[in-house]
Structures are given as structure tokens and as C-alpha cells.
Amino acid sequence: MVRFLHTADWQMGMRAVHTGNKSKEIRLKRYVTAQKIVNIAQQKKVGFVLIAGDLFEHPDVDEVVVKKTVDILNQFAPIPVFILPGNHDPYIPGGIWDRTSWQRVGSHIHLLTVEEEIDLGSNVAIFPCPVKQKRSSLDPTSWIPKRAITDEKIRIGIAHGSLDSLPGEINFPISIKCADDKGLDYLALGDWHSFSQYGRSIYPGTFEPTSYDEPDSGNIVIVDIPAPQVSPNFEKLRCSTLTWAKFSLDIQDITDLEKFEEKLKALGSYSTLVIRINLRIHIQHDDRVFQQLKTLRDELDEMAFFLQWEQVEISVNPDLEAQLPEGLVQGVNEALTDILLGKIPQPPCNVFAGEDRAVVQKAKSMLRSFRRGGMK
Amino acid sequence: MIIEQISLKNWRGYREPHTFSFDKGFNLVVGRNEAGKSTLFEALARVMFDRFSSKAEEIRKIQPLNSSLGPEAEIIFIDNGKRLKIKKRFLHAPISELSSERNGRWELDHEGDKADIELQKILKGNSSSRASQPEHRGLAQALWYLQNEDPLPKKVWADGIKQDLAGIIEFVIKRPEEDAICTSIDDLYDRYWTSQSGKIKSGCELASLREEISQKENEFEDLRIKASNVENLRLELEGFYEIKKEKQNSLITAQHELTSQKQQLENADRIEDQKRVKDSEITELNNKISGLEKELKTIDRRIKIIYELNQKLSEAKEVAERCEADSRIEQNTEEKYHQKWKNDLEPQLKKIEDELSLLHKIENLSRLENSKEILHEYLSKLSKADEEYKIKKKKLTELIAPSKHEWHEFEESWDQFQRVEAEAKASAIRIKFDLNIEDSDIRSTPTASHTDVKHEYSVLTPTIFDIKKIGKIHVRGGGSSLEEIIEKSQSFQKSIQNTFSRFNVRNKQDLSDRYQNRIDLEREVKQLKKNLDTLLDENKGKNSDDEFRRLEQEIAEESQSIESAPATWKKLSGKGLREKIIQTEKTKKQLVEDIEKEQLMEKSSRDKSRALIQNAIDERSKFERSNSEINSLNNENVESLKNYGSRDNLVTLIEKNRNLLSTATGDLNHILMDYEKMVVLPRKLYAEGEHKVTALEEQIRTNENQIIDRNARIEESAAQGLYSQISDLEGLLETKKRRLASVQLEANSIKLLHDMVIALRKEQSTMLAGPISELVNRYLVMLTDDSYAGLELNEELLPIAIQSNRYGTQLPLDSLSYGTHEQIVVLLRLALGVILSKNERNLVVIDDRLVNADPMRMKRLSLILQEVSNNSCQIIVATCNDTPYTGIKGHVISVPSDGKLS
Structure with missing residues (x-):
């Protein structure tokens, strides 16, 4: 019986450029999450920890990132930690693993740089598949020998790459039948940022989301293998600190807006949200929509960890436009409406027919905003 | 309206x-x-x-x-x-x-x-x-x-x-x-655009964002370049690791080859010993042959020298004898010249010199007598001048005449007297009697002097005029000044009279003549004294009397010395004597020249004779030296051939050794063929292998240094926090760009609205x-x-x-x-x-x-x-x-x- 913690893709020093001036804080949050994993390993009394690649975002990450990460890894002691170089932190000359600051790791930390079986004792062996370059079309697990008939060990593979079940050309392809073919009891994988399971091959996903497009990220896996050639048991544990979410939706009336607010609340505390919102607001008589939207935005602005809010007013309501004063402003509005409808406006505004639609749409929104008595 | x-x-x-x-x-x-x-x-x-x-x-x-x-x-x-x-x-x-x-x-x-x-x-x-x-x-x-x-x-x-x-x-x-x-x-619109030209307003958010983004993009680009440098360093590092691996493989191969070559060199020592023995044998034979040949060559050289010395020996003897004969001839010639100038010319010269001495003495006597006469004349002139001087000086001493000082004092008293007299005359009281009387009727006591005017008198002192039939008139001056003038006049007059009486003259003219006489006499004495001094100066520092006596003595001596001279010579005039002396001196000069010529010839013969003698001596010495040398060389040859018996034996011995050398060289050639194959080539390969190993080790060290350097540079870059700087800047740029897009949209939209309003x-x-x-x-x-x-x-x-x-x-x-x-x-x-x-x-x-x-x-x-x-x-x-x-x-x-x- 062996119990271990399987994690991957910590991506320490991640840029998170799309979060603008919050990127630094997002980088710092990963240390918090890493610390949580140390605590979990200790609480769960695991025999060892496997980090299946991409511990670091890049070989060039700052010295301070390496130092802080080493400090956290050292806290696993005495639990042995086996770290596999991934495609983000490959085992290359001048790479992250050559750094002086990395040399500070404790003796419980084992960098897996050679494709050779490692006997962990207690009838357990791991088969590391280190990545030594950024890209490759070769299967890194190909070197793992098949289980001999007489082999009674618990065989655990650790690799970083994409399972070849995916279509198209992939980096470091790994046979989806690897675990079966090689007689592995468990194949600890890294590279995919969302949790995925393919039989005994498991991606725990990144421990802390790195983008809006990672539906099930922010987990680690605790694996129990009772005996050789016995199906492993695993427990997926959520550990992420921030919640990333994006919304792109139409608001036609107050009901739509209320539903949207319900979804936001379901995500948990606003303070942990990294959120991107794209709204298309349909013009209507009901000014409450605008009022409520403004309130929501103000609330998120104040509370959310990161907010990116974009909105456009898209539809034309002739009844509403009738509210604009007759004369010159009405003429401008009609010209803008014509352009949006693909028509050439009446002279003298016909010269503006080729204007960018986004600009015209915005101009229309602004005109209505002026009518309402102000603009945000 | x-x-x-x-x-x-x-x-x-x-x-x-x-x-x-x-x-x-x-x-x-x-x-x-x-x-x-x-x-x-x-x-x-x-x-x-x-x-x-x-x-x-x-x-x-x-x-x-x-x-x-x-x-x-x-x-x-x-x-x-x-x-x-x-x-x-x-x-x-x-x-x-x-x-x-x-x-x-x-x-x-x-x-x-x-x-x-x-x-x-x-x-x-x-x-x-x-x-x-x-x-x-x-x-x-x-x-x-x-x-x-x-x-x-x-x-x-x-x-x-x-x-x-x-x-x-x-x-x-x-x-x-x-x-x-x-x-x-x-x-x-005004927030973003200028009202005049419709351009983006400087300082508005849109302009600021654009500027800021441009600036940040530049910064980002700089950082990106730095980051790409790290990537390049890593690529270099990869290359260095490849090279290191390759070099290490090469080193292992080279070290294997070296070991194999070392094994091959084990047989080399034996072959090298054989070669060394044979080399030594050949060297020894070569040395021996060389020694013998050298000795033979020395013997032959001595024989040749002996032959040449014998040739020179007879030549030297012949030359010495010839030189000695020539020397004797020259000695005779020298004696002949000597006899001529010594016995013949020199007595003639002596005689001429004696004559010339007499002639000079006669001439000197004449000159001495002449000098004596001049001195005598001088002494007479001096005596006369001295006498004249003394007479005039005595006359001056005896002369009663005022000195220059006395004369000037007199003249001064005279002038003052004249002035006082004139003053008295001017101050005199003039009395005119306008009476019907004759001059004779007027008497004055003391007598008053007439002026040019009729009946007018000039009165200087109190005077009584007694006028006939009329009576007496007492006249005197009213003040003391006239009397003082008169007194002064009298005083000067008295002093003048004293002077006249002192020099025994009656008037000023006499005194003046006396004074002029003194002046003339004094000038004369001065001139005579000057003449006397001039004469004395002519013979300054000499005692004329002593000189006169010396001349007289010299004349006496000279007269005695020419007693032997012919009387005709003594009678010769100065000119005749001078001509005679010149003639005699000319003869003397000719004789001196003849003697010198003979002496020169004598010397030449003597020099030639001496040179010939020296030559003969040299040749004799050379002869002796050659003879001795021949003896020495003969002795050396005898000594050299003592070990061989004869020269022929020595030649035979050399030939024998040459044969032995030929045999040894053949043997060595055989050995060298094996030596090249089994020693030289393996050793060359071994040296090359050693060099290769050293070079590879050096290259690996360099390579390792390069790896260390690149690793250090990568670490240095990481220590600068470049990666997070890029991230932060990229994040900031992302934010700014999003804001720019929003602001740009707003600006473009408001411009569209504005332009539409303007158009309408x-x-x-x-x-x-x-x-x-x-x-x-x-x-x-x-x-x-x-x-x-x-x-x-x-x-x-x-x-x-x-x-x-x-x-x-x-x-x-x-x-x-x-x-x-x-x-x-x-x-x-x-x-x-x-x-x-x-x-x-x-x-x-x-x-x-x-x-x-x-x-x-x-x-x-x-x-x-x-x-x-x-x-x-x-x-x-x-x-x-x-x-x-x-x-x-x-x-x-x-x-x-x-x-x-x-």
C-alpha cells in the first residue's frame, strides 16, 4: 500500500499578463496555494509527492521566484518530493535547475533528470520521463520497460506531455495506452491545466488557474495504491486561492441582469474572483437596467480581485429614439442608425457612411447617455 | 421698423x-x-x-x-x-x-x-x-x-x-x-480634439495614453531584447555542452591511443641500445681516423715547412753578406764627407768669424765714441741752462715789484679811491660869487678850487673866503657825510702813497711797469726751468757722469781689443766698415752652408751604412731562427713517428681503420631501418597523442569556463528580475492598451458626433x-x-x-x-x-x-x-x-x- 500526492503545472512566476496591473498579485497568490499543498501533504500523511512537470513557468523566472519556491518545497521535509522537468522548465543547459538558488533544496527533493527506474523501497518503483527540450514529437514514456512477469512492484510512471487521444500535432505525445502497455499501476501526468482522468493516467491540472479557459483547474490528487496491479484510489482536492471566470451575455431586461448576478454570487466571494465580463445591452425604456448595471459594476470594481468589464448597447428601439429632441440631434441619431442598418445616411451625413460600426454604436450610446444627462 | x-x-x-x-x-x-x-x-x-x-x-x-x-x-x-x-x-x-x-x-x-x-x-x-x-x-x-x-x-x-x-x-x-x-x-469633443484643426489635443488622456504606451513599448522592447539575450546565452550553453561532450569523447579516444602507443614503445629501448653501441663504435672509429689523419697531416706539413725554411736559409745568408759589404762602402763615403767639412771648411769659417768679430768691434768702438760725443754735448747744454736759470731766478729775487696779489690789492684800492674822489667832487659845495669883482679879489682858506663857471668854487672842507673890500665868508657843509667821504678818500690816498713808497715809485704807471717787469721775469724763469727739466728728462734715471765714465772705459777696452786688426780696417769709414762687414758675413754664410751640405751628405751615408748593418743583422738573425726551427721540426717529426716507425706505417694504419668504419656504418644502416619503424615512428605518434590529449584537456577547460561564464550570466540576468519586469510591463501595457482602446473609441465616437453636428x-x-x-x-x-x-x-x-x-x-x-x-x-x-x-x-x-x-x-x-x-x-x-x-x-x-x- 502506498499513498502519495500527485500535482503538476505549478507554473511558478507565471506572467498573467491579461490581468494587467494585477499580474504581480496573481503571481504571489501561487505561493499561498503552494503552501496549502504542503499542509495537505502533511495532513494526508502521504509517502511522497510527485510534481509532474512545469514547476516553473519559464527557465528565466526571477531569482526570487526560485528562492521562494525552494523555501516552500523544503517545507515538505521529510516527505520526499520527486520533481520532473516539464516543457516550461526543461532540463537544459543553463536552465532553471542549474541555478545556484535551486541548489538550496533539501535532500528530500529529488530532481528526476534520467530515464531510469528508481526504487523507492517498500516494493515501489517510479519511472521518470524528464523533458529535456521545449518541444518534441517523441513519446517521453517510450523508454519505460514493460512489466516483467516476475515484477511484483508497484510501478508508477511520471511524465509531462499530452495524451495522443487528442487530434492534430501535439507536444510530447504520450500514448493513452501507456499505463496498460507498460504495466504501470499509475501514470502521474502533467501539462494539461484541467483535471482529467484516463483510466490509471491522471492529470491533476494546475493547482491555481492560469487563464479563463481552464474549467476544472485548481486541484491536486491524493493517490492510494493498495498493491501492484490493483486499481488505484484517488481523491481530488480543491486547493486554488482564486476563481477565474468569464461571462459573455446579452442583457435585454432586468430579469437577465438578475440571473447574471445570481451566477456571479454562485462563484463565491467576489474578492477571489478574476473575472472578465462582456455585455451586450439591448436599448429599452427601462432605465433601471442601466442603474442596476452601474451598481453591479461599482460593486465588482470595488470588491473583485480583478475585473475586466466591457459593454455595448446594441439594439435600436425607435420608440426610445423618439425621446431625443427634434432637430439637429435627431438628425445625427438618424444618420447613426442608418449607418448601423447598413444604409447611407441623408446628406450631409452621407460622408460618414463608412465609419467603423463600433464607433457608430458607441456614438449612438453616447448620444443616449447625453440625453439621459451624463456619461460614465 | x-x-x-x-x-x-x-x-x-x-x-x-x-x-x-x-x-x-x-x-x-x-x-x-x-x-x-x-x-x-x-x-x-x-x-x-x-x-x-x-x-x-x-x-x-x-x-x-x-x-x-x-x-x-x-x-x-x-x-x-x-x-x-x-x-x-x-x-x-x-x-x-x-x-x-x-x-x-x-x-x-x-x-x-x-x-x-x-x-x-x-x-x-x-x-x-x-x-x-x-x-x-x-x-x-x-x-x-x-x-x-x-x-x-x-x-x-x-x-x-x-x-x-x-x-x-x-x-x-x-x-x-x-x-x-x-x-x-x-x-x-474639446476634451480630446483641438477645435481648430481637429487634431488630438496635446495632454489629453488619449494623447497621454498613446505617448505612455509608446514609451512603455520601447521599454518592453528593451527588456525583450535583454530576455532574448538570455535565450541566446542558453543556446550558446547548449552548444558548449555539445562541444564538451564531443571533446570528452575525443579525449577518451586519444588517451586509449596513447596507451596503445606506449606499449609499442617497449621494444624501442633494445633497438635504441643497439643503435647507441653502433653509433658509439662509428664515432670512435671516426675519431681515431680523424686523429691519425690529423697526425699524418701535421707530419707532412712539418716536412713541407722544413723544405721551405731551407730555401729561406741560404737566401738570408746571401742577403746578410751583401748588406755588410754595402755598409762598409757607405762608411768610407761618410768619412770622406766628415774630413772635408772638419779639416777644410771649418778652419776657414773660424778665420772668417775672427775677422768678422774684429770688424764688429771696430764698428762698436766708432759707435761708442759717437755716443761719448753726444753725451758730452748734452752735459754742456745742461750746465748752460742751469746757469742761466739761476741768474734769472736771482734777478727775480732781487726785483722790488708788487706781486700779483699786491698788484690786485693796489688796483682795488685805486679804484675805490677813484670812486670816493668822484663822490667827493659830486658832493662838494659850489659857491658862486656874483659880485662886481675879479677872481683875484677872492681868496680862500684853504684854497678852494674853481669850477668851469666864472666865480664859482667847489668847497670840500670848511673854507673861509676873503673877498676884497667886502669881507670874509665862512663856508662849511651842513652834514657829516661829506667829511666821511673826504676821510675815506684820504685814507685810500694814504694807502696808495704807502704802496708807492714801498715799491719806491712815484705813481701808478711806475708801479704798473714794476709789476709788468715782475710778470715778465717770472715768465722767463718759468720757461728756463721748463727747458732745464726737459734736458734732465732726456737722461732721466741715468747718471750722466757714470755713463760718460762707462763709455770711456768701453772705448778703452775696445781700442785694446782691436790692436791686432789691420790698420786699413781701423781707417775705414763707417760706410766702408759696414760694407766690409757685410762682405765678410756673406763669406761666412757661404761657408756655413757648405759645411751643412757636407754634414748632410755625411749623415746620409751614415744612415745608409747603419741600415745596411741592421739588415745584415736581421738576415743573420733570420737565418739563425730558421735553422733552429728546422731542427725543432725534425725533432717533432721524429717524435711523432716514434709510435708508428715510419710515415708509411702511419698511412697503412689509417687505411685499415677506414675499412673498419665502412663495416660499422653498414651495420648501423641495418639497425636504423628497424629503429625508424620501431622507435621513431611510435615515438612521434606518442608525442602527437600526448599533444592531442593536452590540447583536448585545455579545450575542455576552456569549454568549462565558457559554461561557467554563460551560467553566471544567465543567473545574473535572473537576479535582475527581468522576467517579472517583463511580466509587469506587459500587464501594464495590456491595461493601458485596453484603456486606450476604450478612450480611442470614445474619442472617435465623439468626433463622429461632433463632425455630424457641424455638417448639419x-x-x-x-x-x-x-x-x-x-x-x-x-x-x-x-x-x-x-x-x-x-x-x-x-x-x-x-x-x-x-x-x-x-x-x-x-x-x-x-x-x-x-x-x-x-x-x-x-x-x-x-x-x-x-x-x-x-x-x-x-x-x-x-x-x-x-x-x-x-x-x-x-x-x-x-x-x-x-x-x-x-x-x-x-x-x-x-x-x-x-x-x-x-x-x-x-x-x-x-x-x-x-x-x-x-
Whole structure:
């Protein structure tokens, strides 16, 4: 019986450029999450920890990132930690693993740089598949020998790459039948940022989301293998600190807006949200929509960890436009409406027919905003 | 608005009250220059638009000269069918009264400021407290074309004009809501764009963001380059690791090869020993042969030298003997020369020298005697000079005569005496007796001296004159001065007499002669002393007597020494003696030369003899040396051949050793073939292998250093936090770019709104301009007979260009003649008048503006004026010449005569 913690893709020093001036804080949050994993390993009394690649975002990450990460890894002691170089932190000359600051790791930390079986004792062996370059079309697990008939060990593979079940050309392809073919009891994988399971091959996903497009990220896996050639048991544990979410939706009336607010609340505390919102607001008589939207935005602005809010007013309501004063402003509005409808406006505004639609749409929104008595 | 009547008093030339009435159609105000036509219009404008309380300079100018009364005017006008009257007085006791006619009676509606304000409302004016300008006059700005005012406004017409036109032309008037939106658009537009050029406003958020992003992008690019340098370092590092791996493999291979070559070299030592033995044997044989050959060569060289020395030996002996014989001959010759000069020439020379000595002595004797005679003569001269000197000196000593000092003292006393005498004479009392007596009748005691005048006496001392038959007269001076003078005179006289007696003379002349005698004698003694000193100087430092005695002794000695000389020589004259001496000296010289010549020959022979002897000695010595050398060489050869017996034996021995050497060399060649294969080549390969290993080790060390260097540089880069800097900057750029996109969209959108508003506003203006242009153009065609067809107005209803049918093109307005330009302005104002008078007649004023129109144009213009006045407007035209307007039916007002006195 062996119990271990399987994690991957910590991506320490991640840029998170799309979060603008919050990127630094997002980088710092990963240390918090890493610390949580140390605590979990200790609480769960695991025999060892496997980090299946991409511990670091890049070989060039700052010295301070390496130092802080080493400090956290050292806290696993005495639990042995086996770290596999991934495609983000490959085992290359001048790479992250050559750094002086990395040399500070404790003796419980084992960098897996050679494709050779490692006997962990207690009838357990791991088969590391280190990545030594950024890209490759070769299967890194190909070197793992098949289980001999007489082999009674618990065989655990650790690799970083994409399972070849995916279509198209992939980096470091790994046979989806690897675990079966090689007689592995468990194949600890890294590279995919969302949790995925393919039989005994498991991606725990990144421990802390790195983008809006990672539906099930922010987990680690605790694996129990009772005996050789016995199906492993695993427990997926959520550990992420921030919640990333994006919304792109139409608001036609107050009901739509209320539903949207319900979804936001379901995500948990606003303070942990990294959120991107794209709204298309349909013009209507009901000014409450605008009022409520403004309130929501103000609330998120104040509370959310990161907010990116974009909105456009898209539809034309002739009844509403009738509210604009007759004369010159009405003429401008009609010209803008014509352009949006693909028509050439009446002279003298016909010269503006080729204007960018986004600009015209915005101009229309602004005109209505002026009518309402102000603009945000 | 039209006017009916203008009354004015105390207004420039109109001191008395005048009232002018106007028709509602065409009015022609006619008057000569300065008659007061423009004053009427001035009154119209000032009363209608100026505040009654204004004290502006323009108002003050209205006041008649030398008048303190306030200018005053009253205007009756019709507005909106209502008859109104405004009365204003300026400056002094100013008033403003607005009245309206009700039921045929005037009723005062407003007065003071309120009257002014109400009037402005009616006229749509906008006048301040100061004198009004055209732009303050509402519609009147366009309809009243007064003198001294610009033909057209610079930028825009007054607001009232466009409003009225818009109302008339039925365009939609802006509403407050629209204004608010337009203001918002303008405000937001102003935030991003410049109002003039429509460019992005410097310092606005859009510009700042663009600038900031550009700057950050540059920074980002710099960081990216630095990051790519790290990547390059890593690539280099990869290459270095590859090289290291390759070099290490090469090193292992090279070390294996070296081991193998070392094994091959194990047999080399044996072969090398064989070679060394054989090399040694050959060297030994070579040395031996070389020694023997050297010895043989030495023996042969000695034999050759002995032979050569024997040759030289006989030659030396022969030369020595010949030299000795020659030497003897030379010695004989030398002796011959010696005998000749010693025995023959030298006695002759001795004799000649003796003779010459005698001759010299004779000559010397003669010279000594001559010197003695000169000395004798000198001594006589000296004795004579000394004697003469002593005589004169004695005479001088004995002479009784004043010295120079005494003479000068005397002369001084004499002069003073003379002066005192003259003074006494001048001071003497002169007494003249004018009596009938003879001189002889007068006696004086002491005797007084006569002057040149008859009976006049000069008295110096108290004198008694005894005059016969008359009596005595005592005369004496009144003061002491005359007596003192007389006393001084006597004293000097006494001193002079003493001098005379001392030198035993009677008068000054004698004393002077004595003094001159002394001077002459003294000069003579001085001259003699000088002569004596000169003579003594001639023989200075010598004792003449001793000299004389020495000469006498020398003469005696010399006389004795020439006793042996022939008597003839002694008798020779100086010249003869000198010739004899010269002759003898010449003979002596010849003899000396002959002796020297013989001595030279003697010396030459002696030198030759000595050289020959030395040569003979040298040859003898050489002979001895060669002989000894031959003996030595023979002994050395005997010694050298002692080991071999004979020279032939030595030659045989050498040949034998050469054969042995040949055999040994053959053996060595065999050994060398193995040596090359088994020693030289493996050793070369081993050395090369060693070199290769060393080089590879060095390369690996260099490679390792490069790896260390690149790793250090990568770490250094990481330590700078480049990766997070890039991340932060990229994040910031992302934020800024998002903000820029949003701001740019807003800016573009507001620009679109703004541009649309502008376009629509412009269209509005064009709509206003349309009817006006149309009317002006109709008038223009009438006026210019189709030369000009279309006047283009801008959105402010101001003319900007004109269509010329003659040139088929548009011309700028300023290219027209002054007259045409003025006529167009008049037409524009008429057209505005017509349009604005759609609902009510309005007044159009043209103050003397058409003077530049030709008769044809004037005639056409009259038609237009007639049409306008008939159909639309009240027109008042001022002119000094009514002829051009005769065709127009209207009211003619002569100024000032038609102004009825109130």
C-alpha cells in the first residue's frame, strides 16, 4: 500500500499578463496555494509527492521566484518530493535547475533528470520521463520497460506531455495506452491545466488557474495504491486561492441582469474572483437596467480581485429614439442608425457612411447617455 | 421698423431744432457736402441704440462747438404696426423717453434706462453703456449702410439677423434640450480634439495614453531584447555542452591511443641500445681516423715547412753578406764627407768669424765714441741752462715789484679811491660869487678850487673866503657825510702813497711797469726751468757722469781689443766698415752652408751604412731562427713517428681503420631501418597523442569556463528580475492598451458626433443662405447685365466668391473693383432687407455709397431700389448729386433746407 500526492503545472512566476496591473498579485497568490499543498501533504500523511512537470513557468523566472519556491518545497521535509522537468522548465543547459538558488533544496527533493527506474523501497518503483527540450514529437514514456512477469512492484510512471487521444500535432505525445502497455499501476501526468482522468493516467491540472479557459483547474490528487496491479484510489482536492471566470451575455431586461448576478454570487466571494465580463445591452425604456448595471459594476470594481468589464448597447428601439429632441440631434441619431442598418445616411451625413460600426454604436450610446444627462 | 420723422437740435450743425419727415417708400436725402446728411443718420443710430447716459467720446463730439447744451433728438417710427416715439438728450440733463401713440395721442411708456432697454428689445439691439457699434445694432447692422463703417462684418452678422432670417425661412429653431446635448458633445469633443484643426489635443488622456504606451513599448522592447539575450546565452550553453561532450569523447579516444602507443614503445629501448653501441663504435672509429689523419697531416706539413725554411736559409745568408759589404762602402763615403767639412771648411769659417768679430768691434768702438760725443754735448747744454736759470731766478729775487696779489690789492684800492674822489667832487659845495669883482679879489682858506663857471668854487672842507673890500665868508657843509667821504678818500690816498713808497715809485704807471717787469721775469724763469727739466728728462734715471765714465772705459777696452786688426780696417769709414762687414758675413754664410751640405751628405751615408748593418743583422738573425726551427721540426717529426716507425706505417694504419668504419656504418644502416619503424615512428605518434590529449584537456577547460561564464550570466540576468519586469510591463501595457482602446473609441465616437453636428449646422446655414443668394443673384444679373451671375455666401451669410460669366469662373470678392464690390454689398443688404421685411417693412439706409457706379449701372440700380422700396422696404439714400436717382419715384429731402423749424 502506498499513498502519495500527485500535482503538476505549478507554473511558478507565471506572467498573467491579461490581468494587467494585477499580474504581480496573481503571481504571489501561487505561493499561498503552494503552501496549502504542503499542509495537505502533511495532513494526508502521504509517502511522497510527485510534481509532474512545469514547476516553473519559464527557465528565466526571477531569482526570487526560485528562492521562494525552494523555501516552500523544503517545507515538505521529510516527505520526499520527486520533481520532473516539464516543457516550461526543461532540463537544459543553463536552465532553471542549474541555478545556484535551486541548489538550496533539501535532500528530500529529488530532481528526476534520467530515464531510469528508481526504487523507492517498500516494493515501489517510479519511472521518470524528464523533458529535456521545449518541444518534441517523441513519446517521453517510450523508454519505460514493460512489466516483467516476475515484477511484483508497484510501478508508477511520471511524465509531462499530452495524451495522443487528442487530434492534430501535439507536444510530447504520450500514448493513452501507456499505463496498460507498460504495466504501470499509475501514470502521474502533467501539462494539461484541467483535471482529467484516463483510466490509471491522471492529470491533476494546475493547482491555481492560469487563464479563463481552464474549467476544472485548481486541484491536486491524493493517490492510494493498495498493491501492484490493483486499481488505484484517488481523491481530488480543491486547493486554488482564486476563481477565474468569464461571462459573455446579452442583457435585454432586468430579469437577465438578475440571473447574471445570481451566477456571479454562485462563484463565491467576489474578492477571489478574476473575472472578465462582456455585455451586450439591448436599448429599452427601462432605465433601471442601466442603474442596476452601474451598481453591479461599482460593486465588482470595488470588491473583485480583478475585473475586466466591457459593454455595448446594441439594439435600436425607435420608440426610445423618439425621446431625443427634434432637430439637429435627431438628425445625427438618424444618420447613426442608418449607418448601423447598413444604409447611407441623408446628406450631409452621407460622408460618414463608412465609419467603423463600433464607433457608430458607441456614438449612438453616447448620444443616449447625453440625453439621459451624463456619461460614465 | 420704418421711420417717419427725425427731429434734432444742438446736434453738430443743427443748433436750432430741425424736423425731417420720411416717406415709407424711397427717400432721397440731397445736400451739398457738409450739409448735414450723415448727421441725420448719426442721430438715427445714436438715439435708437446708444444709452442716453453715455458720455463716450463719440457722444461728446456731437455737441455743437462752443455749446454747453445737450444734443437732443426725437424719432417717430413704426414697428409691428405700432407708432412709437423715442426722445433722447445726451450729456447735459440727459433724458430718454419712449412713448407710443394711442388714440392719436402720445403717451409716455418708459423713461430713463427702462426706455433704453425696451427700445433695445424692439430693435433686437445689444448695446452696452458705451456708444454702440454696428454689431450692437441688431438688424440695423445689415440694413443700415452708413458712412465710415465697414462694408461687411469681419466674421459674423449679429445674432439677431440669423435668428430673424431663420424664423422667416422657416428652419427649425434649436431647442434647449438640443443645446444641452450639443454642449455636451462640444465639451467632450474639446476634451480630446483641438477645435481648430481637429487634431488630438496635446495632454489629453488619449494623447497621454498613446505617448505612455509608446514609451512603455520601447521599454518592453528593451527588456525583450535583454530576455532574448538570455535565450541566446542558453543556446550558446547548449552548444558548449555539445562541444564538451564531443571533446570528452575525443579525449577518451586519444588517451586509449596513447596507451596503445606506449606499449609499442617497449621494444624501442633494445633497438635504441643497439643503435647507441653502433653509433658509439662509428664515432670512435671516426675519431681515431680523424686523429691519425690529423697526425699524418701535421707530419707532412712539418716536412713541407722544413723544405721551405731551407730555401729561406741560404737566401738570408746571401742577403746578410751583401748588406755588410754595402755598409762598409757607405762608411768610407761618410768619412770622406766628415774630413772635408772638419779639416777644410771649418778652419776657414773660424778665420772668417775672427775677422768678422774684429770688424764688429771696430764698428762698436766708432759707435761708442759717437755716443761719448753726444753725451758730452748734452752735459754742456745742461750746465748752460742751469746757469742761466739761476741768474734769472736771482734777478727775480732781487726785483722790488708788487706781486700779483699786491698788484690786485693796489688796483682795488685805486679804484675805490677813484670812486670816493668822484663822490667827493659830486658832493662838494659850489659857491658862486656874483659880485662886481675879479677872481683875484677872492681868496680862500684853504684854497678852494674853481669850477668851469666864472666865480664859482667847489668847497670840500670848511673854507673861509676873503673877498676884497667886502669881507670874509665862512663856508662849511651842513652834514657829516661829506667829511666821511673826504676821510675815506684820504685814507685810500694814504694807502696808495704807502704802496708807492714801498715799491719806491712815484705813481701808478711806475708801479704798473714794476709789476709788468715782475710778470715778465717770472715768465722767463718759468720757461728756463721748463727747458732745464726737459734736458734732465732726456737722461732721466741715468747718471750722466757714470755713463760718460762707462763709455770711456768701453772705448778703452775696445781700442785694446782691436790692436791686432789691420790698420786699413781701423781707417775705414763707417760706410766702408759696414760694407766690409757685410762682405765678410756673406763669406761666412757661404761657408756655413757648405759645411751643412757636407754634414748632410755625411749623415746620409751614415744612415745608409747603419741600415745596411741592421739588415745584415736581421738576415743573420733570420737565418739563425730558421735553422733552429728546422731542427725543432725534425725533432717533432721524429717524435711523432716514434709510435708508428715510419710515415708509411702511419698511412697503412689509417687505411685499415677506414675499412673498419665502412663495416660499422653498414651495420648501423641495418639497425636504423628497424629503429625508424620501431622507435621513431611510435615515438612521434606518442608525442602527437600526448599533444592531442593536452590540447583536448585545455579545450575542455576552456569549454568549462565558457559554461561557467554563460551560467553566471544567465543567473545574473535572473537576479535582475527581468522576467517579472517583463511580466509587469506587459500587464501594464495590456491595461493601458485596453484603456486606450476604450478612450480611442470614445474619442472617435465623439468626433463622429461632433463632425455630424457641424455638417448639419453647415447645412442649416446653407439653407439660410439659399434664398438670399437667389435674390442677390437676380439683382446681380440685373445690375451687371449678366456679367456676374452667382454670389456665393458662406455659412455666416457673408459673400466669399462671385461667379463671373465673362471669365466662366469663380472669382474671389477682393479681386473685384471697389465700385463693383460696393454695389454687391448694397445688393446683399437690399436682399437681406427684402427677406427680413417679409412680414413688416424695414428701413434700409444707404449713406452716399453709390458714387462709384457708372451711369448705366446707376440706372439699373435705381430700378432695383425702386422695386425694393415699392415692394418691401423703406429706403433712405443720401447723396450730394440727385441726378442718377431722377428715375426713382420717391420723396426728396433737401438738407438742411427741408428741416422744418419746430
